[in-house]
Amino acid sequence: MSASVLFDAPGPRAKRRYAILGAVGGLVFAAVMAVVIWKLADKDQFASTKWKPFAEWSTWKNYILPGLRGTLIAAVLAIVISLVLGAALAMLRLIEVxxxxxxxxxxxxxxxxxxxxxxxLTRALPVLLMMLFIFGWLSAHGQGSGSGPLIATVAGLVFYNSSVICEVIRSGVDQLPSGQREAGSSIGLSAGQTVRIILLPQAITAMLPSLISQVIVVLKDTALGYNVLYGELLYKSKPATSLNGNIFAMLIVLAVIYIVINYAISKLATWVERRLQARGRKVAPAGAAGDPGGPGNAPGVVAGGGI
Amino acid sequence: MSSLFSDYQIWTALWATVKLTLISAVGSLIVGTIVATLRLSPVGVLRFVGTSYVNIFRNTPLTLIILSCSFVLYIQLGISLADSADPKFADVNGFRLAAVGMTVYHATYVCEALRSGFNTIPIGQAEAARSIGLTFSQTMREIILPQAFRGAVVPLGNTLIALTKNTTVAVTISVYELSGVLKTVTERDPGLLNLAFMVVGAFFILLTLPMGVGLGWLGKRVAVKR
Structure with missing residues (x-):
């Protein structure tokens, strides 16, 4: 708990001061929220016509759920391919000369x-840039519609995230005692076998929380597919607002969907971290939601991890 | 090559990317510091506000936030951030709205970077300071804050690099920065696509590589040896 580094246990006077600060802060916060809500109400954003569509099944059936399906398909494909490719890249980088x-x-x-x-290279380039390039290339070759947007979205995500995962695994291997590799070679395993049988399984377990956090990054980044016309949550749901002008309501609903899913995944990462620690393993911290200091970066190395 | 530079205003786009990076970086540093102060405060209500801010905006895609800035703030609520008499109103307004979205999103990462700086400080440091009789403000000034800032350099550097790359998302609301070049080239002249990608990609590497090297050096130099 960081608060204990900063503050002593409060005495009676400090407690009173905190209570006053809390009351003032609460009031300021409530005032800000009131202004925001008043402003929104002033522009009729809470009118029943704008929120009613969400009580109707057709809005969900025709717009939101197909969009969610698109988001999840892209995310799952990207994660699975990135994991396989990332592990392969890590193996290649780990083979001893x-x-x-x-x-x-x-x-x-x-x-x-x-x-x-x-x-x-793939870590230095923005994901959206790679998506736009792949999509542009596909459309120039007559693949702009159909599966083109999906391919562009997934490929952009895979190029970036497989490299991030490679680095996560590699830093996991770096944290293993060097005796592991030596023991592998001394029982006669080849360099590749040592990496595959001895090092990778331990590194992946140790880095499991970071890898789970990377799932959040991927899930959020599927929204970039909006720019390459991929039918993900935003792209599919926006047309539903053209009739009622209720884009505010729609974006709130979509944000809630994203927040619920991502918050659940970040809790899972923390839970896994705690379980692994309880088993007495050395674990890299989860770094929820793509903590810039967390996944993809060895300590002390600035490389711009997944945000 | 020359037609790419003259027809697609690459220098303008590069300048827009740099400007968006700088403005959002300063903005998110300010907002992030405020949120971090809230999250680290000993007052429950303030901590709750700070934590909610981080959990809400960090779990929302940047694309959605930037879309909201354009569609909700401007189109629905009529909040414009530029002079409507300006002939370049749409461009300036879109740019500033994108900067707002970038700031709101990256402030959560700045907050977490600062917090991780505090988290690296062993509790013994504060206890030692108190036991030699330093007051609260002395403890902060002499012991805690210097170590916290030094520990936060590396995560803040990571945030800055990610922010630079994330400026590409502004193309979602038609801000003409480097990724806008790529989008326009795709629409108008696909023959130039490979060249455009290489040029734009090279600009990003030129922007982020020195940041990574410089901040990595600084991070190692100021790191607190424990």
Missing amino acids: PKRKGPAAVAVRALRWVVTAWVE
Whole structure:
């Protein structure tokens, strides 16, 4: 609890001061909320015609639920592919360069260089930029409609997130005792086998909370598909507001959907973290909702993790 | 190459990206500091307000927030942030609305970065300060805040880089920044797409790479050795 670093346990006078501060703060907050609500009511945003559509099944059936389906499809595809690809990239980056000089050492070194360049490049580029490029390329080749938007959305997410996941796993391996790798080679496993059988499973367990948090980043970033005409939650739901002009109500409903899902996932990450710690494992903190200091970044390295 | 630069106003777009980054960075630093103060305060009500702010805006996609700025703030509520007599009204207004959205969203990450700075301080530091008789403000000034800021450099740097990349989302409400170039090229002249992607991508790497190197160096330099 950070508050204890900052403040002593309050005595009677401090308690009184806190009570006054709390009352004043509460009043200011209530006043701000009142102004916002008054302003919204003034523009008729709470009119029943604007909120009634949400009581009707057709709004959900025709707009919101198909959109949610699109969001979830893109998110699940992106997460599964990113995990597989991220683990593969991590394995390639983790293979040790053979001690003996020769073509094998050169090949491993070259491969690692290429993978490192790829990971750094895809992490440095904005996801939306990659989506727009892939979508532009697909539409130039006659794939702009149909599955084009889905491919562009998922591919953009995969390029970025597989590299982030690769780095998460790699920093998980870095935290393992070096004896693990040595033990692997001393019982005669090859470099690749050591990574696959010994290092990866332990690293993934240790980094499980960060990996779960990355799911939130992916889920939020599916909304970028809006710009490449992918039928996700925002894109599908917006047309429903053209008749009633109730975009405010719609965006509130959509925000609630996102917040509920993401909050649940962040709670899951914290729960997993606590369970792993209870089992006496060293765990990297979850860093809820893509904490910039959390996933994807070794400590002390500034690289702009997933926000 | 020249037609790309002359027909699609790449320098204007680059300047818009840089400006959006700077304005949103300053804005979210201010708002984020206020929210962090609320979250770290010993008063329950204020903590609740700060925590709610973070949980609400951090779990909402940036695209949705920026869309709300345009469709709700401006179109529904009629709040415009530019002079309506200005011939460039739509551009200026859209840009400022995007900056508001960026600020609101990234303030939550600034708040969490500052909080993680405080969280790295062992409780013994505060206890030692109290036991040698320092007052609250002395403890803050001499012991807590310097360590907290030094610990927050790396997460704040990460936030800045992510913010730079996230300026691309402003294209959602038609702000003409670097990703707007790519979108326009796709619509008008797909033949230039590869070149446009390489140029725009290179600009982003040029923007974020020095930030990463510089802030990483600073982060290591000021890190508190424990």
